[in-house]
Amino acid sequence: MPKPYASAVINATADEVWSYVRDFGNIAEWLPSIETCEIEDQGDGGGGSGVGAVRxxxxxxxxxxxxxxxxLSDADRSxxxxxxxxxxxxxxQRSTIRVAPVTDTGQAFVEWSGEFDADAGDEERMTKIFAKAVYAAGLDGLRKHFG
Structure with missing residues (x-):
């Protein structure tokens, strides 16, 4: 099973980055390849960021x-x-975003990983798309958002 991965250090605290990333409905603000995001199902607790929410x-x-x-875990920031x-x-396909503090600088370490099943002929191409065009591009968008 392929496991694409990307990580980055963001110039903001882990709490600041997590507060922004945990909003399941704002991904179009920081993932360049996404033009619109609409919450279709609010999930547990409403607000569009509860488990079960669909975007x-x-x-x-x-x-x-x-x-x-x-x-969704606020304790684990994931x-x-x-x-x-x-x-x-x-x-x-399942993707996970996790935010952790960089203890010596106060910045945030963000990692975005996933796993999926695909036909053998699609695995390598899809791994590159997830790792570079989705995960790394999204982390770059977060870097830009936080300056």
Whole structure:
């Protein structure tokens, strides 16, 4: 099972970054490939950031992604989501974002990882797309957001 990964140090505290990233409905603000994000199902506790929340994303060429928040931990500063619908040739895709403090500088260490199933001919290409075009690009968007 492929496991794409990207990480970055962000010039803000872990609490500041987590407060921003945990908002399941704001990904279009910091992931360059996403044009719109609409919360379709509020999930537990409402507000669109509870477990079970579903977001509908549109990307380039009107590509539609629907993702369900499956885990959220403020204590661990982490969230995980699964694809509900995707134009990508993957199955059982799960991604996790985790934010931790860099103890000697006060900055945030953010890692975004995933795993998915795909046909053997799609695995390498999809691993690169997730690692570079999604995860690394999103972390770069967070860097820009926090200056």
């Amino acid at each position: 509908r994303l549109t990307g380039a060429g009107d590509a539609v992604f629907r993702e369900r928040l499956v885990a 969230l995980s989501y699964d694809f509900v619908e995707s134009p990508f040739p993957v199955r059982r």
